Amino acid sequence: MRRKRGHGMKPYIRKANYYETDQMGIIHHAHYIHWFEEARVDFMEQMGYGYQKAMECGLDFALLSAHCEYKSMARFGDKLSIQIRITELTPARMTVSYDVADAGSGELRATGYTKHCYYNAALKRPVSLKKTMPELYALFEATMV
Numbered sequence: 243m244r245r246k247r248g249h250g251m252k253p254y255i256r257k258a259n260y261y262e263t264d265q266m267g268i269i270h271h272a273h274y275i276h277w278f279e280e281a282r283v284d285f286m287e288q289m290g291y292g293y294q295k296a297m298e299c300g301l302d303f304a305l306l307s308a309h310c311e312y313k314s315m316a317r318f319g320d321k322l323s324i325q326i327r328i329t330e331l332t333p334a335r336m337t338v339s340y341d342v343a344d345a346g347s348g349e350l351r352a353t354g355y356t357k358h359c360y361y362n363a364a365l366k367r368p369v370s371l372k373k374t375m376p377e378l379y380a381l382f383e384a385t386m387v
Contacts, residue, residue: 251288251385253323254281255345260318269316274352275308278340281324282356285338289381301375304361304368306335310354321345328386333372335359336382 256277264270283293316322323345330337335358342352360371372379
């Protein structure tokens, strides 16, 4: 059974910090990529298979590309909601998409995606997640759109 978007998965909520602002008083664009990573870690914890557990098993998620499109400005103190979903999944790669919105008004601040391959640090090469960690692959598959 596949979960529908957001089913059982809460958005990641965070407050924009002062140090993340630029000279114009808005959140510097580079921080959104950091927020994507925070949301991915939270997503895996919600699935019951934390990022730390994957790393302890020798798996990492090598970043292949990152894209962010800015829709409206976020400022210091804003409470933000980051909804995450896996939009592409193969045994070797996945694409994770993000919607960053104001947690109160729902106004969209940014959208984006990151592409990853599964990487075994000890072997120093990409691996098939479906073969090396079928239980994690099944969890990802269950959250697909």
